[in-house]
Amino acid sequence: MLCDDCGKEDAEVHVTSIEGEVMSMVQLCASCAAERGLAAESAIGEAPSKPPLLDFLGQLGSTSPAASAAGASEPCPFCGITASDFRSAGRVGCSQCYVHFESQLSGLLRRIHGSAHHSGKVYINETSDISDRLGQLSSMRRRLKRAIETEDFETAAKLRDQIHEIEVQA
Amino acid sequence: MIRTSAPLDERGLDWIVGGIEEAIVLSSRVRVARNLQGFPFPGRAGAEERSEVLERVRTAAEHADSLRSACIWEVDSLDRVDREILVERHLISRDLLGDGSSPSRGALILADETSCGVMVNEEDHLRLQALVGGLELDAAWRQVDRLDEELGTLLPLAYHHQFGFLTACPTNVGTGLRASVLIHIPGLVLTKEISKVLEGISQVGLTYRGLYGEGSEVIGNFFQISNQTTLGKTEEDLIDHLARVTGKVIEYERSARSVLLREAPAVLEDKVWRAYGILRTARSLALEEMMNLLSGVRLGVSLKLLKSPRVETLNEILVRGQVAHLEREAGGRMNEHEADVCRASFVRDKLASDERDASESGRSAGSSDTTVADGPPSGGG
Numbered sequence: 001m002l003c004d005d006c007g008k009e010d011a012e013v014h015v016t017s018i019e020g021e022v023m024s025m026v027q028l029c030a031s032c033a034a035e036r037g038l039a040a041e042s043a044i045g046e047a048p049s050k051p052p053l054l055d056f057l058g059q060l061g062s063t064s065p066a067a068s069a070a071g072a073s074e075p076c077p078f079c080g081i082t083a084s085d086f087r088s089a090g091r092v093g094c095s096q097c098y099v100h101f102e103s104q105l106s107g108l109l110r111r112i113h114g115s116a117h118h119s120g121k122v123y124i125n126e127t128s129d130i131s132d133r134l135g136q137l138s139s140m141r142r143r144l145k146r147a148i149e150t151e152d153f154e155t156a157a158k159l160r161d162q163i164h165e166i167e168v169q170a
Numbered sequence: 171m172i173r174t175s176a177p178l179d180e181r182g183l184d185w186i187v188g189g190i191e192e193a194i195v196l197s198s199r200v201r202v203a204r205n206l207q208g209f210p211f212p213g214r215a216g217a218e219e220r221s222e223v224l225e226r227v228r229t230a231a232e233h234a235d236s237l238r239s240a241c242i243w244e245v246d247s248l249d250r251v252d253r254e255i256l257v258e259r260h261l262i263s264r265d266l267l268g269d270g271s272s273p274s275r276g277a278l279i280l281a282d283e284t285s286c287g288v289m290v291n292e293e294d295h296l297r298l299q300a301l302v303g304g305l306e307l308d309a310a311w312r313q314v315d316r317l318d319e320e321l322g323t324l325l326p327l328a329y330h331h332q333f334g335f336l337t338a339c340p341t342n343v344g345t346g347l348r349a350s351v352l353i354h355i356p357g358l359v360l361t362k363e364i365s366k367v368l369e370g371i372s373q374v375g376l377t378y379r380g381l382y383g384e385g386s387e388v389i390g391n392f393f394q395i396s397n398q399t400t401l402g403k404t405e406e407d408l409i410d411h412l413a414r415v416t417g418k419v420i421e422y423e424r425s426a427r428s429v430l431l432r433e434a435p436a437v438l439e440d441k442v443w444r445a446y447g448i449l450r451t452a453r454s455l456a457l458e459e460m461m462n463l464l465s466g467v468r469l470g471v472s473l474k475l476l477k478s479p480r481v482e483t484l485n486e487i488l489v490r491g492q493v494a495h496l497e498r499e500a501g502g503r504m505n506e507h508e509a510d511v512c513r514a515s516f517v518r519d520k521l522a523s524d525e526r527d528a529s530e531s532g533r534s535a536g537s538s539d540t541t542v543a544d545g546p547p548s549g550g551g
């Protein structure tokens with residue numbers, strides 16, 4: 001099926017639009033969808049079973065030769081999925097995949113999210129380093145401020161204690 | 171102690187009573203995706219591994235304060251109707267049910283008094299979630315955040331210093347957070363402003379879909395709006411952004427409604443009353459028809475064109491008018507035709523009893539010049 005906007009490229013993104021009480025589906029190619037400001041995950045569905053994400057994945061090999069040269073043609077040593085399994089399913093198999101396919105995933109994540117760096121809650125485990133600890137501290141301070149603003153004093157008290165504990169350790 | 175397979179009763183329906191902006195925003199939901207270290211994600215794991223994940227989560231849940239006196243439902247041991255009821259209440263997704271080829275080992279753990287809980291072994295090992303009535307994203311987030319803190323100290327979670335919380339689908343990585351509101355915006359649809367608003371929504375990093383989730387059509391002017399990206403922003407930023415945009419959409423909806431009231435009051439009133447009249451008297455109602463009529467009545471209630479039913483009654487009909495709920499109530503399987511008849515009777519009863527409550531409490535049903543065919547016999551005759 002051809003794109004409704006340009007009529008040249010194959011449509012890959014399906015968008016529901018509504019005019020008055022009439023709903024209609026629009027089929028767009030990736031670039032026209034981008035032009036309309038519709039990002040990868042299409043306008044409908046939290047995680048569509050056949051997401052436009054696949055379009056990105058499909059382009060992985062061709063657009064980032066450096067990444068595919070980075071050795072990730074080997075399957076993930078923990079769960080055994082290959083780059084092509086990943087491309088066809090749009091899902092990775094395990095948390096080690098993020099290490100194993102790291103170079104490709106960085107690019108992909110930047111395209112999906114506009115960023116490849118987490119800046120939310122920090123989870124501390126045995127591999128955490130000093131910058132994780134600092135990140136945790138600033139995340140907790142941010143949450144403390146919010147707890148006070150929303151008058152959630154129970155959480156605020158708990159956070160204050162935890163922050164104090166971490167600062168004493170450091 | 172976590173109880174096993176308790177009756178579903180009213181579980182997870184506390185949002186029905188409403189909340190802030192309840193006439194326009196039905197509910198607010200927050201979920202975060204988490205995975206355990208050392209296990210492949212559920213889609214890649216065998217039944218054995220999924221069983222072990224479930225056992226670990228169950229043990230941890232025993233020690234989480236937020237899940238004190240919670241219940242667990244394992245989908246493999248639920249009957250068909252109960253599974254469907256959980257889906258209809260948006261407490262589990264259809265994906266959790268698996269394809270039936272091997273045990274899914276999927277489960278739902280739900281706190282006693284709130285709709286805060288954990289879905290186990292869906293696409294990710296854990297989906298922590300909370301559902302609250304009205305526009306209360308912050309309240310939903312606080313419940314989920316607290317549960318996350320508790321479980322995070324009890325279970326080793328998959329986390330990457332750069333990518334954050336790791337998930338099966340790269341679209342969820344980072345915060346793993348999806349916040350959404352279920353919003354009713356008939357004014358924008360009727361004034362044909364809706365496509366502009368939806369376009370605006372997509373341009374600010376949010377996404378929308380119909381009431382029934384993934385790829386679902388928009389019925390009854392109910393839309394779910396949620397954040398599209400999960401990586402690179404803090405959880406609070408994602409929540410606040412959605413809340414701000416939702417506030418804007420409510421504003422647009424209000425002004426669309428005042429335009430309608432000003433420009434076409436008779437048309438609007440007729441639409442509302444017809445919707446009420448059909449719901450109140452019909453002998454057969456398809457789900458989609460019911461949803462569309464509920465939309466009209468909800469609009470009428472919120473514009474005070476109708477004084478009954480209450481928003482809570484409308485919310486309840488929305489949930490319990492679905493087929494599995496009707497089947498549970500009737501105690502047997504139904505074909506489509508039987509379900510439509512049963513649905514119509516359920517809706518008539520609900521509206522009639524709301525009318526009775528309204529007249530007893532002095533909340534008169536509608537304005538004085540209105541009589542509803544098939545209405546309840548009044549004392550005076």
Ligand SMILES: [Zn+2]
Binds near residue numbers: 005008029030031033
């Ligand atoms: Zn095009």
Ligand SMILES: [Zn+2]
Binds near residue numbers: 080
């Ligand atoms: Zn892997």
